Amino acid sequence: MTPCKYGTHRVIEPKGVLPQAAYQIDSTPMIYENEVLIDVDILNIDSASFHQIRNACNDDLTKMRQMMKDIITTQGKMQNPITKSGGMLIGTVREVGSMFHDQTLKKGMRIATLVSLSLTPLHLVDILDIDLNTDQVRIVGQAILFDSGLFSILPPDLDEKLVLSALDVAGAPAQVNKLAHKGDTVFVIGAAGKSGVLCCYQAHKMVKPTGIVIGLVYDQAQKRELDSLGYCDHILVGDATESIHIYEMVHRVTQGRLADLTINVVNVQNTEMTTILTTKDHGIAYFFSMATSFTKAALGAEGVGKDITMMIGNGYTESHATFTLDIFRESKALFDLFTRRYT
Numbered sequence: 001m002t003p004c005k006y007g008t009h010r011v012i013e014p015k016g017v018l019p020q021a022a023y024q025i026d027s028t029p030m031i032y033e034n035e036v037l038i039d040v041d042i043l044n045i046d047s048a049s050f051h052q053i054r055n056a057c058n059d060d061l062t063k064m065r066q067m068m069k070d071i072i073t074t075q076g077k078m079q080n081p082i083t084k085s086g087g088m089l090i091g092t093v094r095e096v097g098s099m100f101h102d103q104t105l106k107k108g109m110r111i112a113t114l115v116s117l118s119l120t121p122l123h124l125v126d127i128l129d130i131d132l133n134t135d136q137v138r139i140v141g142q143a144i145l146f147d148s149g150l151f152s153i154l155p156p157d158l159d160e161k162l163v164l165s166a167l168d169v170a171g172a173p174a175q176v177n178k179l180a181h182k183g184d185t186v187f188v189i190g191a192a193g194k195s196g197v198l199c200c201y202q203a204h205k206m207v208k209p210t211g212i213v214i215g216l217v218y219d220q221a222q223k224r225e226l227d228s229l230g231y232c233d234h235i236l237v238g239d240a241t242e243s244i245h246i247y248e249m250v251h252r253v254t255q256g257r258l259a260d261l262t263i264n265v266v267n268v269q270n271t272e273m274t275t276i277l278t279t280k281d282h283g284i285a286y287f288f289s290m291a292t293s294f295t296k297a298a299l300g301a302e303g304v305g306k307d308i309t310m311m312i313g314n315g316y317t318e319s320h321a322t323f324t325l326d327i328f329r330e331s332k333a334l335f336d337l338f339t340r341r342y343t
Contacts (some may be wrong), residue, residue: 003032005101005147010121012076019077019146020119027076027121029142033099036145038091042161043117043137044168046087047193047267048290049080050135065127068137072124079118085290086117087135089143090154090164101147110160112167113143114150114321134165134342152321158328162335165342166324169195171313172265172288173202173327174320179261179284179311180206187250187259187278189240190266191215191232192222194338195288199263200231201327201334214253216240229333240266243273250278264289264313272297279308288313 003009007019010026019025031037045053057063072078079086093109105111113120121144129138145151154163172195180186186203190196196215203213215232217223223235234253238246250258258280264271265288272293279285285308287297297310328335 003034003147005034007119007121007144007146007148010076010144018119019121020079020116023075025076025121027123027144029123029144031095031097031144033097034101034147035097036093036100036105036149037095038089038111038113038143038145039094040089040091040122040139040141040143042090042164043078043139044087044089044164045078045135045137046080046083046085046117046168046290047135048083049085049087051267051291052080052082054132059132061130061132064130068127068130069124072122077117077120077122083290084118086120088113088115088117088164088168089120090160091143094142099147105151110154111151112154112164112321113145114152114167114170114316115145116315120144120149134161136161136164136342150316155325158325159339159343161343162328162338163325165194165338166198166328167321169198169265169288169315170320170324171315171317172263173198174317174323175286175288175313176202176261176263177206177323178317179286180211181260182207183210184260185212185214185254185257187214187216187262188232189216189246189262189264189271189275190289191235192217192226193265193267194341195265197226197229197231197334197337198324198327199265200226200229201331203261203263204231212254214250214259216246225337229337240271240274241268243271243277246274247277259283261286264292267291269293270296273300273304276301276306276308276310277304279306281307282309284309284311286311286313
């Protein structure tokens with residue numbers, strides 16, 4: 001059998017689909033000639049997935065560990081069956097296939113994968129630790145990187161856990177760099193999270209001096225922390241699922257103009273209409289959250305008569321890893337914040 005660069009040769013069930021859409025894939029830790037074998041240290045679970053697992057297990061670490069083990073051993077990958085999302089990993093290269101597309105990758109290199117765990121074959125030996133504060137899981141196991149798979153060699157000047165936490169959401173600030181323009185009003189829903197603060201930082205860079213950045217956070221503690229960074233002109237406190245209430249607040253601070261660009265990076269469900277209502281006609285709603293229901297978004301926008309461009313939050317855009325890691329070299333405030341939170 002000729003191995004497919006997209007990994008379809010590892011799909012067990014159902015046949016004919018790509019690994020991300022498959023229910024079960026082959027995670028046998030022996031590579032084909034166009035694959036890479038990685039000894040995995042840490043999984044950074046996608047925020048929506050980790051939040052769902054925590055809630056289902058009531059923060060019981062023993063139950064969380066068993067739930068994750070069951071997912072991985074059943075499916076051959078860490079893909080939450082509810083959210084369908086995954087995350088990413090850090091590990092050490094054990095073996096590089098002779099036909100892998102990038103032969104500069106060598107045994108012993110420390111890398112972070114830039115493709116979702118929802119499509120990455122993962123052979124789990126054991127789960128050693130779960131960190132409730134960082135969504136990171138320390139494991140013993142091996143993973144397979146397909147020939148189409150992207151990766152980043154870990155930079156020597158940044159802590160590995162900081163790098164992992166940032167690269168998991170690297171697509172968000174890199175996309176903001178393309179979508180936000182001078183003079184825009186940008187509204188970030190979930191502005192206190194790791195993707196949220198990165199988006200606020202980049203939006204501030206892009207829209208100033210004439211534009212404004214508005215952040216939505218859940219509580220006063222988040223507001224104080226975000227306010228200390230100085231990236232937002234207005235910080236709103238509220239529940240992102242309360243669409244009308246949040247719309248009224250944004251309507252008030254923008255004097256009815258609403259947002260040119262709304263970025264949704266929360267990890268809870270039922271925030272689609274908040275995103276849509278706060279975006280002005282012909283504006284852009286960018287759904288980076290994996291908790292998004294695109295059925296709800298599409299039908300909801302139609303239902304309220306909103307003519308807006310709605311974008312799926314693709315976790316990849318060209319050079320997004322380098323772009324996002326450079327933010328920490330530019331901003332000591334963000335470097336210090338991520339160091340406190342994730343290392």
